[in-house]
Amino acid sequence: MTIAGILLAGGRSRRMGKDKALLPLPGSERLTFVEHLNAMLTTCCSEVVLVARDAEQAAEYTFAGIHTITDEAPDIGPLMGLYSGLQAITASHALVIAVDMPFVQPAVVRLLLSQPLDDALLVPVVNGFHQVLLAVYPRSILPAVEERLRAGRRDPRSLLEVARVRSIDEAQLRAVDPQLRSFVNINTPEEFANLK
Numbered sequence: 001m002t003i004a005g006i007l008l009a010g011g012r013s014r015r016m017g018k019d020k021a022l023l024p025l026p027g028s029e030r031l032t033f034v035e036h037l038n039a040m041l042t043t044c045c046s047e048v049v050l051v052a053r054d055a056e057q058a059a060e061y062t063f064a065g066i067h068t069i070t071d072e073a074p075d076i077g078p079l080m081g082l083y084s085g086l087q088a089i090t091a092s093h094a095l096v097i098a099v100d101m102p103f104v105q106p107a108v109v110r111l112l113l114s115q116p117l118d119d120a121l122l123v124p125v126v127n128g129f130h131q132v133l134l135a136v137y138p139r140s141i142l143p144a145v146e147e148r149l150r151a152g153r154r155d156p157r158s159l160l161e162v163a164r165v166r167s168i169d170e171a172q173l174r175a176v177d178p179q180l181r182s183f184v185n186i187n188t189p190e191e192f193a194n195l196k
């Protein structure tokens with residue numbers, strides 16, 4: 001089975017005040033979050049798709065040479081990004097990463113990609129919370145995504161109520177990423193300023 005990478009970048013970054021995807025990666029002189037995550041996914045996925053909310057936002061990423069598509073409709077939330085991304089890929093499954101998680105560790109990606117793939121969602125659990133924005137989704141989940149969107153839901157978390165889920169527990173995650181850096185997500189200028 002092949003697995004695609006989907007980067008979700010279609011949010012408005014309101015709390016940050018500027019597009020989080022284009023923030024510079026700490027410790028790197030020139031890479032943005034989106035370039036860094038795209039480069040990582042390119043090494044392990046059969047295809048990588050970046051999902052922006054609309055053509056105007058997508059145009060911001062042409063410099064990075066990333067295959068960018070747009071949401072079927074903008075501003076419906078990451079569930080719409082997932083829907084649009086899953087429709088665009090040819091692989092049977094996708095590793096989905098929010099573009100505001102710049103420290104996703106290759107070892108965690110390898111752990112996720114080494115699991116048996118079937119029709120279940122494969123979701124890491126940290127502090128008791130399912131990490132739906134760093135998880136593996138089968139394309140076969142698309143009808144359920146469509147149903148959730150029709151019900152007015154915006155968050156992939158709502159799939160946990162209707163889909164079969166296989167959890168990756170915290171001990172497994174800590175074995176490869178002891179500080180769970182992979183699950184740090186950046187929302188505000190303060191959080192960005194405090195990154196090391």
Ligand SMILES: Nc1nc2c(ncn2[C@@H]2O[C@H](COP(=O)(O)OP(=O)(O)OP(=O)(O)O)[C@@H](O)[C@H]2O)c(=O)[nH]1
Pocket residue numbers: 008009010011012013014015016020051052053071074075076077078079080081082097098099100133187
């Ligand atoms: N494609 C797509 N991605 C989205 C959408 N909404 C949020 N995302 C992505 O989902 C991830 C989590 O988003 P949030 O941090 O909850 O929201 P945000 O819009 O980025 O930030 P705020 O405006 O500050 O809430 C980020 O990578 C977003 O880019 C959407 O409507 N479409």
